[in-house]
Amino acid sequence: MQAAGIEALLDDRDARPGVMFADMELIGIPQRVVISERNLAAGQVEYRGRREAESMQVARERLLDWLRERG
Numbered sequence: 001m002q003a004a005g006i007e008a009l010l011d012d013r014d015a016r017p018g019v020m021f022a023d024m025e026l027i028g029i030p031q032r033v034v035i036s037e038r039n040l041a042a043g044q045v046e047y048r049g050r051r052e053a054e055s056m057q058v059a060r061e062r063l064l065d066w067l068r069e070r071g
Contacts, residue, residue: 006067025050031070033063 009029011020017034024032034046034055045063048055049070058066 006064031067033058033067 011024013020021032028050030050032046032048032050034048036046039045039057040060042057043060044057045060046055047058047063047066
């Protein structure tokens, strides 16, 4: 999927998150955005860059602009 210069890969397998995250590491996905019911209820998504140790919360309505700014 590609929208306005951002490519996305949706992992909608019926697998545990840890398995999906490990697979993303193996294939070299540079940025991970996790959308969960709890975060959506709070108006946020979880973001983690491949080289970052910690995840961070990003406002859902600001996500695309925020990703573009990160380059």
